[in-house]
Each structure stands twice: as C-alpha cells, then as structure tokens.
Amino acid sequence: MMSPMDMSGRKVLVTGAAGGIGRAACTYLAALGATVIAADRDDAVETTRDDLRTAGGSAECITFNVADKGAVEAAAAKVGEIDGIFANAGISYERPALEHSEADWRTVMSVNLDGVFWTVQAFGRQMIARGRGSVVMTASIAGVKAVRPELHVGYDVSKAGVAHMCKVLAAEWARSGVRVNAVGPGYTDTAMLAEVGRTQPAVMRQWMDDTPVGRLIKPEEIASAVALLLSNAASGITGHLLMVDGGYSIA
Numbered sequence: 103m104m105s106p107m108d109m110s111g112r113k114v115l116v117t118g119a120a121g122g123i124g125r126a127a128c129t130y131l132a133a134l135g136a137t138v139i140a141a142d143r144d145d146a147v148e149t150t151r152d153d154l155r156t157a158g159g160s161a162e163c164i165t166f167n168v169a170d171k172g173a174v175e176a177a178a179a180k181v182g183e184i185d186g187i188f189a190n191a192g193i194s195y196e197r198p199a200l201e202h203s204e205a206d207w208r209t210v211m212s213v214n215l216d217g218v219f220w221t222v223q224a225f226g227r228q229m230i231a232r233g234r235g236s237v238v239m240t241a242s243i244a245g246v247k248a249v250r251p252e253l254h255v256g257y258d259v260s261k262a263g264v265a266h267m268c269k270v271l272a273a274e275w276a277r278s279g280v281r282v283n284a285v286g287p288g289y290t291d292t293a294m295l296a297e298v299g300r301t302q303p304a305v306m307r308q309w310m311d312d313t314p315v316g317r318l319i320k321p322e323e324i325a326s327a328v329a330l331l332l333s334n335a336a337s338g339i340t341g342h343l344l345m346v347d348g349g350y351s352i353a
Contacts, residue, residue: 132159168217288347
C-alpha cells in the first residue's frame with residue numbers, strides 16, 4: 103500500500119530554495135519522490151538542484167524575483183503544470199520601529215507579502231483550472247505573537263498577513279480542489295540565527311528561555327510539516343496554520 107505521504111509523480115515548486123528552510127524542504131520532498139522545482143532570486147539555487155540530483159532526486163531550478171509580478175508570471179508560464187507550491191521566500195530587517203524607512207517597509211512587504219501572493223496566484227491558476235493541488239506558505243511565530251526583542255515590525259506584520267492570506271485563499275479555493283495551508287516556524291537553526299548567537303548571545307538566550315522546548319527548531323522539522331500539508335495525508339486540512347515552534351506561540 104502506498105503511503106499517503108508519497109509524492110511520486112508530483113511536481114512541487116519551492117521558493118527561497120537556496121538555503122535554510124527552503125533547501126531543507128526541497129531535500130525532504132525529493133526524498134518522498136517529488137520532482138522539485140527549486141526557485142530563488144539568483145543562481146545560488148543551482149547548488150540545491152545539483153545536490154538533490156546527486157542524492158538521486160528529481161530536480162530542476164529557476165531564478166526569479168517573487169516581488170516582481172511579471173517575472174513570477176513568466177516563471178509560471180515556463181514551469182507549466184505543478185501539483186504543489188511551497189511559497190517560502192522571505193526577508194527581514196532588524197531595526198526599531200522608529201528607524202524603519204519607507205524603503206525598508208516596502209521591500210519587506212514586496213517580498214514577504216506581495217511575493218507570496220504573486221507566487222500563489224500565478225502558479226495556482228493552473229491548479230484551479232485542473233481542479234487539484236496544494237499550497238503551503240511560510241508564516242512565522244512573529245505573525246501571531248509579539249516576539250522579544252521586537253526589532254522587525256515590518257517582517258512581523260508581513261507574516262501576519264501571510265497567515266490570514268492562507269485562510270482567505272483556503273476558503274475561496276476549497277471547492278476548486280486546491281488546499282491552502284501555512285507553517286509557522288519558530289526560531290530555526292539557520293545561518294542567520296547562528297550569526298545572532300555569535301554576535302548577540304543575550305538575545306539567543308532570551309529566545310531559548312521563551313521557547314518551552316529550550317532549543318532551536320531544525321529546518322528538517324519544518325520541512326516535514328510542509329511535506330505533510332502538501333501530501334494526501336493532509337487531504338482534509340485546509341486553511342490551517344501549523345506552528346512548528348517548540349511551543350513558543352502558546353507559552
């Protein structure tokens with residue numbers, strides 16, 4: 103009997119695939135049999151594709167800027183039919199609210215909120231036409247709770263928008279056979295957070311104190327949640343924000 107998590111024969115787009123959570127998701131999905139379309143804004147994503155192929159997976163890659171609606175639509179036309187989307191690309195600035203410039207604010211929103219919508223809209227259009235598909239977006243603990251220290255209001259607001267976008271699209275697309283869900287990562291063991299631990303150890307200690315499990319979340323733990331939501335194992339789940347945060351959001 104085939105596992106409901108099996109992704110053989112499915113093509114899945116992953117944005118923000120050059121590193122961190124996106125790369126981990128590519129690896130996990132390829133191991134489940136999916137053909138992965140690894141996407142990012144520059145050629146660094148080729149390394150992800152090459153590593154997946156070396157490991158025996160099926161993978162392609164494409165470069166585009168999710169904040170550029172025209173570029174996203176062109177990429178969707180080039181890729182063609184897909185079965186799943188992991189809209190994961192995102193950026194952040196760490197500045198006090200009073201120091202956020204207009205450029206800071208608009209840049210974060212253009213990638214984290216606009217970019218997610220342009221991606222899901224462009225690549226999801228053919229899913230709607232075919233009557234099947236699954237979408238997962240990356241939200242965040244920062245989209246559901248004011249994290250400490252609070253130094254990235256633009257990022258937090260953008261992720262709150264993604265969490266609600268998930269619900270709105272899930273309701274709109276449910277009768278079309280397309281499920282829409284989101285994951286809410288907690289503090290995750292990525293290169294960016296490793297740098298915080300090196301340069302701001304007090305901040306890292308606070309994050310760990312605020313997280314009930316007392317550790318960083320592994321990218322692979324988020325990848326497994328993404329795979330679940332994309333797979334048939336979650337066929338009855340839509341409009342759900344799955345927190346993968348070690349209990350941070352309930353503490």
